Amino acid sequence: MKKDLFAIVVIVALVALVASGTKVQSVDDYYLTHIDDITEDSQTVTISIRCDTILDNLDKLDDSLKSDKYVPADGVILPTFRAVLRKGDTVYDIFSRVTRYSKIVTDCVYTVNYSSVYVKGINHLYEFSCGELSGWMYRVNGVFPGYGCSKYVLKGGDVIEWVYTCDLGRDVGGEFGTAPSVENDRVQQKTDTYTFFYDKIAVVSPPKAAWQRCV
Amino acid sequence: MNEKRYFLRIHPLPAFVFFVAALTVTMLSMHPVVLVASFVCAVVFCGFLYGVKKTASSLAYTFPLMVLVVLVNMAFVHRGETYLFFLNDNPVTQEALLYGVAMSVMFAAIYYWCKCMTAVMTTDKWIFLFGKILPKFSMLLALSVAFVPKFKRRYKQIDSAQRTLGVYSGQGVVDKLRYKFRVFGILVTDVLENSVTTADSMRARGFGLAGRSTYSPCDFTAADGLLTAFCLAFSVLGTTMFALGGCRIAYYPTVTPPTFAAKDIVCLTAACAVFVMPIICEIKDDLLWHSLKSKI
Numbered sequence: 088m089k090k091d092l093f094a095i096v097v098i099v100a101l102v103a104l105v106a107s108g109t110k111v112q113s114v115d116d117y118y119l120t121h122i123d124d125i126t127e128d129s130q131t132v133t134i135s136i137r138c139d140t141i142l143d144n145l146d147k148l149d150d151s152l153k154s155d156k157y158v159p160a161d162g163v164i165l166p167t168f169r170a171v172l173r174k175g176d177t178v179y180d181i182f183s184r185v186t187r188y189s190k191i192v193t194d195c196v197y198t199v200n201y202s203s204v205y206v207k208g209i210n211h212l213y214e215f216s217c218g219e220l221s222g223w224m225y226r227v228n229g230v231f232p233g234y235g236c237s238k239y240v241l242k243g244g245d246v247i248e249w250v251y252t253c254d255l256g257r258d259v260g261g262e263f264g265t266a267p268s269v270e271n272d273r274v275q276q277k278t279d280t281y282t283f284f285y286d287k288i289a290v291v292s293p294p295k296a297a298w299q300r301c302v
Numbered sequence: 303m304n305e306k307r308y309f310l311r312i313h314p315l316p317a318f319v320f321f322v323a324a325l326t327v328t329m330l331s332m333h334p335v336v337l338v339a340s341f342v343c344a345v346v347f348c349g350f351l352y353g354v355k356k357t358a359s360s361l362a363y364t365f366p367l368m369v370l371v372v373l374v375n376m377a378f379v380h381r382g383e384t385y386l387f388f389l390n391d392n393p394v395t396q397e398a399l400l401y402g403v404a405m406s407v408m409f410a411a412i413y414y415w416c417k418c419m420t421a422v423m424t425t426d427k428w429i430f431l432f433g434k435i436l437p438k439f440s441m442l443l444a445l446s447v448a449f450v451p452k453f454k455r456r457y458k459q460i461d462s463a464q465r466t467l468g469v470y471s472g473q474g475v476v477d478k479l480r481y482k483f484r485v486f487g488i489l490v491t492d493v494l495e496n497s498v499t500t501a502d503s504m505r506a507r508g509f510g511l512a513g514r515s516t517y518s519p520c521d522f523t524a525a526d527g528l529l530t531a532f533c534l535a536f537s538v539l540g541t542t543m544f545a546l547g548g549c550r551i552a553y554y555p556t557v558t559p560p561t562f563a564a565k566d567i568v569c570l571t572a573a574c575a576v577f578v579m580p581i582i583c584e585i586k587d588d589l590l591w592h593s594l595k596s597k598i
Contacts, residue, residue, distance in 0.1 A: 090477065091475050111388070111389055112388040112389075113388070114386075117388040150552065151555065151558060192383070211383060211555035
């Protein structure tokens, strides 16, 4: 019977551990966020999210997404937004802060293979939603970096653009593999601190975008 | 198992074609009507084959698994636009819930069709169907199909042997569990070794050699031909209609309400015809048996 008691204690401890790592929020609580005010001496970056390429490939788009709600008529999901840059912010930090503030839905997964966050979907537009070569890419100051968005540390004045590609990046001018591979100083070296508790368990073989699989 | 059942007596070919058709049509569409029809028919057919009591008790452990599928889908899939709440900064959506329900019904339906298939497609039937064309494959299939009942039988034997040896300890849940693991370990080793022996023995007897003939107790009757044609026709009709856009339903980002246009109705009818077929056969067979009996 001693063993039984011990087993119960272990199970309770495990449940408590899982529960302590779980944060449940109502929808209103989640969107109750504050964004830093822009002051005179604060460094800023700008971010925009666009999906123009879908407008040229509407025939490939999933039927369930053919609506102004998901693909705006002008292709702009987030007009250029100026946000305060905190020290050490990566593209993903700014991206998640701004989308949460603007109530734009995103679906990101921590990908163990690349030790970075991969953006699967923005505003219900997912990878593969518009043909099998489609997905989200980002560029900073007009250059596609070719590595994960939570590894790219920003400097003041950087211009981040998230664009949707329907053709492995060719239609937005950044075919994968042709990107000037790495300016190493911009890659965050330390172990990534973003913890997606559930996704880490779920991602056994992390989902890859079409352009990642082609390499 | 009820040995008198009609489906246990028919030729292996129509039985095989039927199960392939039923499984294909079930996996084809996420249309709720198709899934529910498939699930209900599979359970009823299972009731005919295994008896009502056994089927009802198996539902008792299928339902918790279905709930688990729903919960896992809600925890890991963040698609959909109706948010219920946020879990670790990820949305838990109503669409993921509904998709999870549909998926769990599909899983359960497939589970019950496979359960029926185990009862109907006994190993001799697999060997009869594929022994000539794919001797190795049919042998592997026959061995693996035979595994589950063999596992059960051997488990009981090992269990009683271990008990008589005095290994069993009945104090506390942990000890009982450890004992069960011990028996399970022995079981796996035993069955694996057994299957290797079986394969060697089959080879030694010349299984799969060219020019060997096998005795087959199966006659292909007109009724068997009719059943085969029926299953093929309706599953192909259903699949074609699905390919043409019938019975389509999108769950993300919003659930589109299921449509009932001409295409959908043809697709639904074809699917339901396949699912209901074995039940009608069994009922017809029962009626025939009762009418014959009363005449004696």
